[in-house]
Amino acid sequence: MADVLAIVEQREGKLRGISNEVVSAAARIAAGMGGACHALLLGPSGMAGEAAGLGRYGAEKIRAAEAEALSVYHPEGYSRVVAEVAREGGYAVVVFPASAQGKDLAPRVAALLDVPLASDVTGLEVEGGSLVAFRPVFSGKAFATVAFSASPALVSLRPNAFQPRESPAAGIVESFVPSGLDPASWKVRVREFRASGGGSRDVAEASVVVTGGRGMKGPENWGLLEALRDALGDDAALGASRAVVDAGWRPHGEQVGQTGKTVAPKLYFALGISGAIQHLAGMRTSQTIVAVNKDPDAPIFQVADYGIVGDLFEVLPRLAEEVRKLRAGD
Amino acid sequence: MRIVVCIKRTPDSETRIRLAETGTSIDPNGVKFIISPYDEFAVEAALQLKEARGSGEVILLSLGGPETSETLRQGLAMGADRAILLRGDPGMDGLAAAKALAGEIRGLEPSLVLFGMKGADMDQQQVGPMTATLLDLPCVTAVSAFDAGEGALTCHREVEGGVELLEVGFPAVLTITKGKYEPRYASLKGIMAAKKKPLEEREAQGVEARLLVRKLSYPPERPAGRIVGKGPDAAAELVRLLREEAKVL
Ligand SMILES: Cc1cc2nc3c(=O)[nH]c(=O)nc-3n(C[C@H](O)[C@H](O)[C@H](O)COP(=O)(O)OP(=O)(O)OC[C@H]3O[C@@H](n4cnc5c(N)ncnc54)[C@H](O)[C@@H]3O)c2cc1C
Ligand SMILES: Nc1ncnc2c1ncn2[C@@H]1O[C@H](COP(=O)(O)O)[C@@H](O)[C@H]1O
Numbered sequence: 001m002a003d004v005l006a007i008v009e010q011r012e013g014k015l016r017g018i019s020n021e022v023v024s025a026a027a028r029i030a031a032g033m034g035g036a037c038h039a040l041l042l043g044p045s046g047m048a049g050e051a052a053g054l055g056r057y058g059a060e061k062i063r064a065a066e067a068e069a070l071s072v073y074h075p076e077g078y079s080r081v082v083a084e085v086a087r088e089g090g091y092a093v094v095v096f097p098a099s100a101q102g103k104d105l106a107p108r109v110a111a112l113l114d115v116p117l118a119s120d121v122t123g124l125e126v127e128g129g130s131l132v133a134f135r136p137v138f139s140g141k142a143f144a145t146v147a148f149s150a151s152p153a154l155v156s157l158r159p160n161a162f163q164p165r166e167s168p169a170a171g172i173v174e175s176f177v178p179s180g181l182d183p184a185s186w187k188v189r190v191r192e193f194r195a196s197g198g199g200s201r202d203v204a205e206a207s208v209v210v211t212g213g214r215g216m217k218g219p220e221n222w223g224l225l226e227a228l229r230d231a232l233g234d235d236a237a238l239g240a241s242r243a244v245v246d247a248g249w250r251p252h253g254e255q256v257g258q259t260g261k262t263v264a265p266k267l268y269f270a271l272g273i274s275g276a277i278q279h280l281a282g283m284r285t286s287q288t289i290v291a292v293n294k295d296p297d298a299p300i301f302q303v304a305d306y307g308i309v310g311d312l313f314e315v316l317p318r319l320a321e322e323v324r325k326l327r328a329g330d
Numbered sequence: 331m332r333i334v335v336c337i338k339r340t341p342d343s344e345t346r347i348r349l350a351e352t353g354t355s356i357d358p359n360g361v362k363f364i365i366s367p368y369d370e371f372a373v374e375a376a377l378q379l380k381e382a383r384g385s386g387e388v389i390l391l392s393l394g395g396p397e398t399s400e401t402l403r404q405g406l407a408m409g410a411d412r413a414i415l416l417r418g419d420p421g422m423d424g425l426a427a428a429k430a431l432a433g434e435i436r437g438l439e440p441s442l443v444l445f446g447m448k449g450a451d452m453d454q455q456q457v458g459p460m461t462a463t464l465l466d467l468p469c470v471t472a473v474s475a476f477d478a479g480e481g482a483l484t485c486h487r488e489v490e491g492g493v494e495l496l497e498v499g500f501p502a503v504l505t506i507t508k509g510k511y512e513p514r515y516a517s518l519k520g521i522m523a524a525k526k527k528p529l530e531e532r533e534a535q536g537v538e539a540r541l542l543v544r545k546l547s548y549p550p551e552r553p554a555g556r557i558v559g560k561g562p563d564a565a566a567e568l569v570r571l572l573r574e575e576a577k578v579l
Contacts, residue, residue, distance in 0.1 A: 075459075075469065100489060104471045107424065107456035111463035116425045116541035119454040136549070137422075137452055138356070141347040145545040146422060187468035187502075191484065192495040202490040208578075232579075252474060252508055253488035258343050258450065259367055259508045267578040278343050284549070288576045290568065296557070303552060305576065306568055310561040318565040326569055326579060 002035035002129070005091040005152075006059065007082060008051065009101060010043045015050045017235070018097045018205060020057050020164035025124055025157055026095045027058025027167055032126030033092060036060040037169065040085050042078055044071040048175040055171015057164060064175040069183045073101050076186040079108035081178045086113060091152045093131055098156035099205055106156045117154040118146050122161040122264070122285065131155070139258055139281030159205040160264050161285075201237035203254055204261040208232045208268075209286070211239030211256055213279075215272020215293065215312055219249035224316040225271065231323040232267075239263065239283075241273050257282035272312050275300025292316070331386040331478075332440040333376040335410070336431055336461070337369040339394050339401040340451040354543050365401055368446030370408075370513040372506040376444055377409045377514070379478055387411045389438060393418050393430050393534055406524035407516035413527070418534030422452050423541040428460035430534040435465060441500045442483075447472050447507040462503035470496050474509025 006026035008019035023039050030037040039059040041051045048064035055062070065081050082105065086094050096106040098120040110117035122143075123134035131153045137144045203209055210229045212222065222238075229236045240250040242257055256263055258281040268286035273279060275291070275298055283289070284303055291304035292315050301307045308315055341347065342362040350357040365373070373390070380386040390405045390413040392398050402413040416434060420426035435443055443465075445458030455471075462469030474493075475486040483502055486509070487494045516524070558568045572579040 079463070100472075103455050104459065107459040108463045108469075110425055110456070111428065111460040114425070116423045116539075117454075117456055117460075118422075118541060119424075119456050132544070135453075137546070138341065138347045139343065139450065139453065140549060142349065142356070142546050143549055144422065144543050145547070147542045147544050148540065149542060150540040187498060188470060189497045190494060191497050193489075193492055194495070195492040251488065253490075255508070262453070267572065267576075281343065284552075288572070288578045289552075289555070290572070301555065301557065303555070305552070305555045306571055307555060307557045308559060308561075308564045308568060309557055310564065314562045315565060318562040319568065322565045322569040323579070326573060 002033035002092040004030040004037050004093040006039045007096045008039050008041050018159055021162045022095055022097050023054050023057040023059050024165040025162040042070045048173050052173050055169050056166055058167040058169045059171055060169045062173045065178045066175050067181055069181045078105055082109045083112035093153045096156040098158050102156050110154050115150040119156050120158045121155050122158050140284045158264050160207050203237045203239045204263050206235055206237035207266045208236035209239045209263050209265045210269045212271050213241040213273030214243040228320040231320045270300050273300055274298050333442045334389045334391055334440040335372050335376045335444045336391050338366045338449045339363050339398045340366040349546050353545050366446050366450045371511045372444040372446050373405050373408055374511040374513045375506050393427050403524050406527045407520040413529045415531040416534035418537040420537050421539040422543050423539035424454045424456040425460050426537050426539050428457050430537050432461045432464040443503045445505040447505045458505035467503050468498045469503040471505045472507045473504045474507050
């Protein structure tokens, strides 16, 4: 058996976009191994229908674990259900998204199954019937090629590193109620959620990131970045350099870099950012990098694909306007 | 209260990484090694908790080569009470590391175990929750601040759009991210004192890597970028290039 299980994600009853990336990659691996791709969704009852569309990306079977206790992510409930499905299905590979949730979940499942995990991978291949993963190490200063000597092989995929690809499969939905879920025994309790001023799109998962640095001068100028983000559409998020976070202008959740989040979006804007090595550590694997800086010698221009030398306060409004114009024409 | 902090020796972020001739590891020559930055936040958090309580013990635990004793001394100089070095090399296999750490932690019976959110070398972000799972202890990851009450901990966790407050009883495992805990510098007095603090050292048992590094390589070269222009008038051309050449808009 060489079937592959893709763990997909919902939030508030809606399937998250990253699920398509995970299923597409899992389907490609399954084809290389001569097995089938299955998807597993955990959520409240009635959730299964949301996942039906995953057949389009190559899921032969979609298993939906439905229970009220699984409505929102809880590490103890989720890890047990995923481990059980992985074990019973005898999968050769289990693929997680390296989303905020996936980063918390995958290591626990690995420990329950007693198999190693390659986190945050950016490439997957099948060589001689076995899985080989590629992942950045040393903050992207090197890449490792890794193999597994245990089964199932567990991997989590860096958001945006794998493109969703259509390859229609049966997509048969099977929902089930996992047994033995006992939320009363779970040891971590969620007490409260405090909404912050930050954006609602996680910078680590967005496909477009608009990052402001100290060159933005102060938090009062973030409206300029928000205007650009809004022009770029729903999948754009705001980021910040450490200088900005340390100054208290933006929450740490938006920090990109070695002591912040690692991002690899399709399009990254570095605005008023000098390009310190610790900042590069968090964004150098982005597909296309744009920098705007008034200093033509700023190191950020060495990694940027496109640069504009100029004053942000003049360039940003025009940039937002041009993006708006372009998208209005679509 | 006994607090165990797991710390890892990693290259300084400023360091240039050169690959060793074997092709499966880095060349350590000329590399400055430090306590992994997130682990320093964890050490700081432990010290602050001990200070706030006025009593307790902070134990540093690391799995690594013999040179790791130097890294542990750095943590002792910050103010930790004692250190344990398990000699062994799990390579990239976080679960192999977690097993060795869990075996040691079990015997120490701590109230709290702190990890960094991720190691600055392998960037795996997994050893903390794996260790907790092996020990069957509750675990909250990516904690930016926590308050320790009598019987429970309240953890702040930054998530999309806000902060989540989670509660967990003792004993517990937390992984610490950047937030409230700005690491202190070791004072000269601290450095002197560290030399006399207990540092136990022994072989780790049964460390077997099953996630195998076949090869390390340098990242693909980014094609040379270009300056599209100067000032706001370059914006239109930039947007055109993003659509027509890079195809990302
Ligand atoms: C252990 C460690 C971890 C770190 N982790 C991180 C991390 O996770 N993330 C991170 O970002 N940093 C990190 N740093 C800090 C990093 O070294 C830099 O200090 C930081 O990235 C600088 O932020 P910046 O680029 O916003 O500010 P600066 O370096 O001050 O750059 C500001 C830039 O804005 C430009 N500018 C100014 N005004 C204008 C204008 N009007 N128009 C256009 N351009 C303008 C300037 O030319 C300059 O290039 C870390 C450092 C250490 C030691
Ligand atoms: N060899 C090790 N010795 C001690 N602690 C470790 C070791 N490896 C990882 N850790 C801890 O686990 C955290 C996460 O590491 P990683 O999963 O490699 O990103 C680190 O920040 C450390 O706190």
